[in-house]
Amino acid sequence: MTDASRASGDFPDVSAAEAVELVRSGAYLLDVREQSEWDAGHAPQAVLVPLSELAERLDEVPTDRDVLVVCHAGMRSMRASAALRRAGHRAVNVEGGMLAWRDAQGELTSDSGAEPSVD
Numbered sequence: 001m002t003d004a005s006r007a008s009g010d011f012p013d014v015s016a017a018e019a020v021e022l023v024r025s026g027a028y029l030l031d032v033r034e035q036s037e038w039d040a041g042h043a044p045q046a047v048l049v050p051l052s053e054l055a056e057r058l059d060e061v062p063t064d065r066d067v068l069v070v071c072h073a074g075m076r077s078m079r080a081s082a083a084l085r086r087a088g089h090r091a092v093n094v095e096g097g098m099l100a101w102r103d104a105q106g107e108l109t110s111d112s113g114a115e116p117s118v119d
Contacts (some may be wrong), residue, residue: 012092015095027066028062028065030070031043031098032076033051035050039110044109051079058084067084072098074093
């Protein structure tokens with residue numbers, strides 16, 4: 001995200017590689033996939049709020065900082081980031097979702113103890 005996009009309120013997609021770096025620097029990562037997808041593999045720094053629950057859980061998403069939104073391949077997170085922006089959040093979509101996150105060498109963990117997977 002550029003300073004110009006922040007100033008204008010226009011938050012374009014960010015690449016997964018950029019998102020990995022932003023999260024390493026402390027950015028907030030919101031995962032909008034379903035619980036089963038999360039359990040199989042997710043970024044350790046992420047917070048899970050499935051898209052199906054987002055409207056009821058908006059108060060859990062910070063409004064005072066940028067929010068990177070990720071899903072499996074980028075479609076749900078694109079919808080979620082648009083909805084968050086309409087609700088006053090500073091949200092941006094992670095282009096390509098967790099598939100791109102994995103390919104960009106983003107860290108993954110699983111809740112099952114098995115090898116993390118986002119396929």
